Amino acid sequence: MKTLNDHLILYDADCPMCKAYTKAFTRSGMLGDGGRASYQNIPDEVCPLVDRQRAVNEIALVNTQTGEVSYGVESLFKVIGNSFPVFKPLFGFGPFIWLMKKVYAFISYNRRVIIPAAHEVQGIQPSFRLGYRLIYLVFTWLMVGSILTVYAHHLTPLVPLGDLLREYYICGGQVLFQGIVISLYRPAKRWEYLGNMMTISLAGALLLLPVLLVAKFVALTPIICTLCFLGVAGLMFLEHIRRTKLMQLGWLLTISWVVYRLLLLIVILN
Known part of the structure; x- marks a missing residue:
């Protein structure tokens, strides 16, 4: 399995689902050992190009060398497609991208009612x-x-x-x-x-x-x-x-x- 190096995925520390699947990325070797961090604990100067509110709604993947940022399903497709190139044609298929964006939004905008945070949350919250x-x-x-x-x-x-x-x-x-x-x-x-x-x-x-x-x-x-x-x-x-x-x-x-x-x-x- 090929590791996507020089990339950092920013997850929601108050979202159990987000923590689980990003941890799976690093444990499986799809991302490097330091390839995940919560956006709540990242100073602005570390990732200056990240749209904070968008990153709350759509998980952000930052190229630490170029500063390029991708969001949502595009981030997930980059990680998965790098480790499993066989899926790249599917991830480039327009109708599939459209469908997955809708599915992702459906889950993302409802994630706090699917699995709520176990404590009172602070800072920027997902849009309703x-x-x-x-x-x-x-x-x-x-x-x-x-x-x-x-x-x-x-x-x-x-x-x-x-x-x-x-x-x-x-x-x-x-x-x-x-x-x-x-x-x-x-x-x-x-x-x-x-x-x-x-x-x-x-x-x-x-x-x-x-x-x-x-x-x-x-x-x-x-x-x-x-x-x-x-x-x-x-x-x-x-x-x-x-x-x-x-x-x-x-x-x-x-x-x-x-x-x-x-x-x-x-x-x-x-």
């Missing part, structure tokens, strides 16, 4: 793009609804089976319900909270996939599937508490989150 946040909410809603629609068949007869769109209604209803609560309680945190809440829902749905996989080969009783579902719900509850604490939102939203689910359970069982 409402469009990308709405796309994220719709994406997670569709994913959660589709997984739970399949899983619902494994809960019968303990939990009555509804129509094909029931789980989509439930998930979308929670977004609206919690959206009203957060808008009345702390409107400035509305989109941050809703993004975090839907990440929790998506994580819970993904945790049910192994159960669905096992159920394809082993006959699982409704009781087992229900217990697995309740276990995942418990983990989601704990994660909701953790994230609302990080956002300094208190207990109100966790209480309303639970109340909504309990009310729905009563309606479904009756």
